[in-house]
Amino acid sequence: MNASALLILSITLPIIGMVLIIPFGGRWARNIATAVLILNLGVAALITAVIQCKRQAIVYASGGWAPPLGIQLRADGLSAVMLLTTALIALAAAVYAPREFSSGAETRKSLTFWTLLAGVCAAMNTIFLGNDFFNLYVALELLTFAAVPLVCMSGGKATLEAALRYLLFALSGSALYLLGVALLYGACGTLDIGGISSVAQPGPTLWAAIALMTIGLAAKTALFPLHLWLPPAHAGAPPVASALLSALVVKGSFFLAVRLWFDAVPGLIGAQAGQILGIMGTGAIVAGGVMALRQERLKLLIAYSTVAQIGYLFLMFPMMGQPEALPGGMFQAVSHAFAKAAMFMAAGLMAEAAGSDRLDCLRGVGRTMPLTACAFILAALSLTGIPPTGGFAAKWLLLSAAFSSGQWWWALAIFAGGLLAGGYMFRALSPVISNVTQPAVKISRTQELAILALAICALLPGIFPQKPLELLSIGRPKFEEARP
Amino acid sequence: MITIFGICASSLVGLGLYGLIVHPSPLRKILSFNVLGCGIFLLLGTIARRGADAGLGGDPVPQALVITGIVVAFSATALALMLARSLNDEDDQ
Incomplete structure (x- = not known):
């Protein structure tokens, strides 16, 4: 075949x-x-x-x-x-x-x-x-139409409001993206990624097109300050839907931004543009981290941590020239996806056992479901960036890109984000593993094992970084050349 | 002629974006999104005319994009209206 x-x-x-x-x-x-x-x-x-x-x-x-x-x-x-x-x-x-x-x-x-x-x-x-950028537009819309109903599956006014707000943000984002695509076609006469990279000439039309597409994609990815729709939408959905939305759906539009910046027009975008995305990413890391620290409910805390972790994804754009930047961002996307899926599903089981996802109700819930608590801790370690997790590998690659490009200020953002993540994850973990006896509950072993498997997948890129690094470089000539 | 269409397209985009940001009510936001969409489709039409080869009325690719775009915008509007209506029903109860 x-x-x-x-x-x-x-x-x-x-x-x-x-x-x-x-x-x-x-x-x-x-x-x-x-x-x-x-x-x-x-x-x-x-x-x-x-x-x-x-x-x-x-x-x-x-x-x-x-x-x-x-x-x-x-x-x-x-x-x-x-x-x-x-x-x-x-x-x-x-x-x-x-x-x-x-x-x-x-x-x-x-x-x-x-x-x-x-x-x-x-x-x-x-x-x-x-x-092809228009084909990708249709795929992006298909993703939105599949994701929005997931938000309001449990019904009720609050989730409907969250879903409508998400849809309106997403529609504005895709309209701006489509406007960018129209200008891109006007400038290049093609929408094929390879074709664009060979004919694109720097100029105001191309810059406007890239700016519009990037803003649209940032709104769909919930990059700070366009993140307002994310916490209510991700926290109100049923646990498995939150896991899909937080782990996968936001990565779709992020992936398009990577295709646009790294594949379609590499080298045509000025350094300042990348700095803007980096600043927005830093804003996301700080704002998401601080808001996560202030939450009283576990699912909202995890949703704000998604806002913060999305910030890291955009730190690769200011360091585009460095060979470690793209793998760093992709490692972050993958390990965040696994860790966040595990975390939302674990939160769902724990909230079900405790009857509520308020942090003060969750006291001692980890003792009744040790496998889930263990998966939750592994996922939290990966998000915080403790070695040898995937999150650590991602942050390490981004740090080395920051230092080798001489842009040390992004390292400060990564460190601050790590501290904040440690803080909010400690807030979530301390009631879960506290020494309070909870009434035993009947839990499904298959569900627990699925969560544990996800949490272990979040560790793998940190333990075996070589294979994915090699894989990421295949089919990308420029990246191969750039490697020392 | 192309310039006029281009200016019309950009004003529609501007109007739609303004409405989308300023209006608080969902229905007005959905309508603004459609105005914005019309602006984009008109821009695609203008680009098609500008890129026409000799003897042809226009470049067919942007026209194909407009048709697909209309279908997508239609389904998006339907989904948004449905959500707005369910929200309204919840308010009435």
Whole structure:
């Protein structure tokens, strides 16, 4: 079989799942979605293996038409890493979710949840494989439409308000992105990423296009100061939906920003522009950290920690020229995704056991569910950046990029963020592991194991950094050359 | 002619963005988003006209983008209106 067929499978499989779920109904939804997500993990692993063996990107020109006429799908090292991350987290969500979303009876809740789970997966895969900015716009919108209903799944006025606010932020973001795409097409005459990088000339139109697209993507990624929609939306959703939203959905628009800055127009953007994104990232780290410290509810604390951790992702843009910057940002994206998914799911179980997610109600809850508490602690260590976790590897790479580019001020932001993260994670952990006896509760072992598996995945990039580093560099000539 | 269309497109974008930021009510925000969208589609049309080859009315690629964009904006509006309506129903209860 031709390797490029894998790219099509990766996009179509989850969509086939969505289409099948609708006629078969909510009773079958769980089985269909789980089967599709297992196959999807297999496809993601195969794509990674092929890229790893051939040491080059997989390319598929749809309909046999090469760009500029046709639209290309392309999987390089970055796509492979993100595809694997998405597939693993979506599968863990499918293992965790049944107790809430699959009672065996035909319910609207189970029908919508499993359809949306497959939808998020399809949209993320399209974002990682797309190589045309308009195609990517459609994928981004598909992601928004799958994510917004997840926010208000539990119903009620507060979650509806959060969902509407999220949708309005996301729509403004995508409108600005589309405006940028229009200008980009006007300036370059193509929307293919490779085509743009070969014809783009620096000039006011190109800069305006990049600025508009970046602002739009920042609004969708919830980069400070456009983060206002995130905490109510992520904290109000059911735990497994929060995990998907915080771990995956915000990474989709971030990934597009990476494609735009590092692949489409590398070297055409002035150093000042990167500094602006870095300042916004620093603002996110500080504001998110301080707000997380002030929260009384565990899920809101975790949501504000997402705001802070997104800040780190944007610290790579001011240091674009350094070979460590891009892997640093991608390590952060991956380890944050695993750690945050584990953390939201663990918070869901603990809140269920304690009857509330208020920090003072959670006293001693870790003693009744040691596996969950252990996963929560591992995830917290990774977010704080303690070695040997993935979060540590990410922050280490970003720090070395900051020092080797002479921009030492970003190191201060990373240190401050680490201190704040230590502070708010301590606030969350101290009631959980405190020595108070709680009444024993019945907990599901499968759910606990899914959470633990995610938390261990967050450690892996820190323990074995070499493999992902190699993988990230495949299909990226400029990055290879830049390495010493 | 192209200049006029370009100016119209940018004013629509400006108006839409202004409305989206300033108006507190969801319905007005959704309408502003549609005005903003119209501005973008008009801009794409202008770009198509500007990039036309000799003997053709316009570059077909931006026109294809407009059609897809309209479909996406339509579904976005539908979803937003549905959410706004459910929110309104919650308020009434």
